[in-house]
Amino acid sequence: MKDKAISILLIEDNPGDAILIREQLMYTDNQLQLHCFDLLSKGLEFLSSENIDAVLLDLGLPDSQGLNTIEQVRVKKPSIPIIVLTGLDDENIAMEAVHRGAQDYLIKGSTTGSMLFRVIRYAVERKSAEEELKNSLEKLTRALHGTIKAMAMAVAIRDPYTAGHQKRGANLARAIAEEMNLDPKIIEGIQLAGMIHDIGKISIPAEILSKPSLLSNLELSLIRIHPQVGYDILKEIDFPWPIAQTVLQHHERINGSGYPAGLKNGEILLEAKVLAVADVVEAIASHRPYRPAYETEEAMSEITEKQGILYEPIVVESCLKLFKDKKYSF
Ligand SMILES: [Fe+2]
Numbered sequence: 001m002k003d004k005a006i007s008i009l010l011i012e013d014n015p016g017d018a019i020l021i022r023e024q025l026m027y028t029d030n031q032l033q034l035h036c037f038d039l040l041s042k043g044l045e046f047l048s049s050e051n052i053d054a055v056l057l058d059l060g061l062p063d064s065q066g067l068n069t070i071e072q073v074r075v076k077k078p079s080i081p082i083i084v085l086t087g088l089d090d091e092n093i094a095m096e097a098v099h100r101g102a103q104d105y106l107i108k109g110s111t112t113g114s115m116l117f118r119v120i121r122y123a124v125e126r127k128s129a130e131e132e133l134k135n136s137l138e139k140l141t142r143a144l145h146g147t148i149k150a151m152a153m154a155v156a157i158r159d160p161y162t163a164g165h166q167k168r169g170a171n172l173a174r175a176i177a178e179e180m181n182l183d184p185k186i187i188e189g190i191q192l193a194g195m196i197h198d199i200g201k202i203s204i205p206a207e208i209l210s211k212p213s214l215l216s217n218l219e220l221s222l223i224r225i226h227p228q229v230g231y232d233i234l235k236e237i238d239f240p241w242p243i244a245q246t247v248l249q250h251h252e253r254i255n256g257s258g259y260p261a262g263l264k265n266g267e268i269l270l271e272a273k274v275l276a277v278a279d280v281v282e283a284i285a286s287h288r289p290y291r292p293a294y295e296t297e298e299a300m301s302e303i304t305e306k307q308g309i310l311y312e313p314i315v316v317e318s319c320l321k322l323f324k325d326k327k328y329s330f
Contacts, residue, residue, distance in 0.1 A: 005031040008120060010056045011043035012036065012085070017108055021056065021085070024113030032117070040064040044076045053124050054081040057102075059088065067093070070100045079131055081123040085116075103127065144239060145192070151233075152195045155202060159209055162198050165282055168330045170194025172319075173278035175328060179318035180274070189241025190271045196243070197250050197275055200229030227251055228260050246271040250279055253310040265312075273312040277303055277319050280311075285330060296323055 008025070012018045018036050025032055035050070037043040040061050047055065059069050073082055084097050084105045094105035103123035106116065156163030174191040182190075201209060204226060208219050215223065231248035249272035252258035254265040258276075284299035300323060307316040322328040 005033060006053045006120065006124060007033040007051060008035070008054055008056055009043055009047055009050075009052045010034055010036045011038075011040055011061065012056070012058045013038040013061050014058070017058070021116070024111075024116055028113040028117040038062070040069060040072060044072065047073070047076055047080070052077075052080065054083060054103075054120050054127075056083050056085050056120070059084060059086045059097075067096055067100055070097060070102050074101050079127065081120075081127040083119055083123055141240075144237075147237070148192050148195055148243075151199055155196070155199055158202060159206065162201050162209065165286060166195055166198055168286070169197065169275070169278045169282040172282055172322075172328070172330070173275045175322055176274050176278055176315060176318045179322055179326075180314060182270075182274075185241070186271065189239075189243065189246070190274050192239075192241060193243045193246035193250075193271060194275055194278065196234070197230065197247050197279065198226060199233055199247065200226035200231070203229045224251075224259050242269060242271060245269055246275060248272075250275045252276070254312060255309050257310065270312075274315050277311050277315045281319060282330065296329075300324070 006029070010018060010021060012021065015038075018038070022034055022036065025034055035046060035052070037046060038061075040063050043055070046052075055073055057069060057073060059066055061069065064072060070082055070084065073080065081103045082101060084094075084102045085108055086105070087108050089107045089110075097105045103126060104119050106119060111119070152163060152166060155166065170191050171194075173194040174187060177187040177190045201223075204222055208215065208222060211219070227248050227250060231244050234244035234247060237244070246269055248260070249263060249268050252261065252263040252268045252272060253276070254268065254273070256262045256264040281296075281299040281303060284294050284302055285296050300320060303311055303316045303319060307313050
């Protein structure tokens with residue numbers, strides 16, 4: 001940024017103020033490019049076609065008054081630094097302007113050219129640091145999604161049945177979470193946990209997983225260790241969602257009859273309660289190595305009967321709504 005000339009858009013309808021700002025800034029840095037417009041509409045038009053580093057914005061323009069002016073600039077270019085330069089000396093409005101995305105709030109006539117220039121430089125640098133941080137967070141999130149997909153693929157290579165079950169279960173869990181109006185971050189975590197919730201089954205011999213008859217008690221007890229194995233695989237990865245815990249708890253039931261820990265209602269994560277219902281519905285409605293698929297109605301009866309006993313009622317209601325009213329299908 002240091003060597004590059006800064007290009008500023010000034011939206012100011014008072015010609016005297018505009019001239020004063022131009023003179024102050026040009027005196028400080030004659031490399032600076034200043035583009036002035038007296039209407040917000042003209043300024044926004046220019047902003048969308050040119051490469052601008054920051055906007056100096058008056059809040060009392062013929063075609064826009066007040067804080068809404070900031071939003072209109074942000075809608076046009078969300079990442080542009082905005083410095084409000086107004087005659088209105090009001091602390092509350094200044095705070096509100098910052099909350100709405102302005103980088104700074106200056107009172108006309110109270111700044112020297114060098115102060116104004118410094119504020120602009122800081123705003124541009126800060127905004128670019130914020131963008132960099134946002135980009136690296138997005139990159140990190142993409143890498144974490146990739147990690148989960150890679151794990152799901154590893155399961156698919158060994159055991160296509162479990163892979164398909166995980167995928168359909170994850171999609172249903174996401175749909176239930178959306179129906180429940182959960183926070184988008186929680187919804188994301190539920191779907192990702194769903195995509196690998198049975199990863200612990202890689203520790204179970206393939207012949208047991210694909211056995212075309214009912215399992216013996218010994219085989220069942222082997223299968224029952226998969227949430228713990230899944231947790232052990234995932235626990236060291238510092239995901240921004242409780243993936244390992246959700247995987248560990250997806251066979252817990254609210255009356256304490258689940259496994260591996262026999263946790264009760266308040267001890268089970270909401271994410272795991274959503275996944276539990278999606279997992280059971282998918283499992284009943286799908287073909288199993290030892291039996292054909294049942295109708296979706298069978299799955300709906302199972303969760304309805306055990307609602308409030310094994311399964312969280314709000315989760316069950318949302319799932320029923322999806323299948324009955326919204327005709328959800330796998
Ligand atoms: Fe499972």
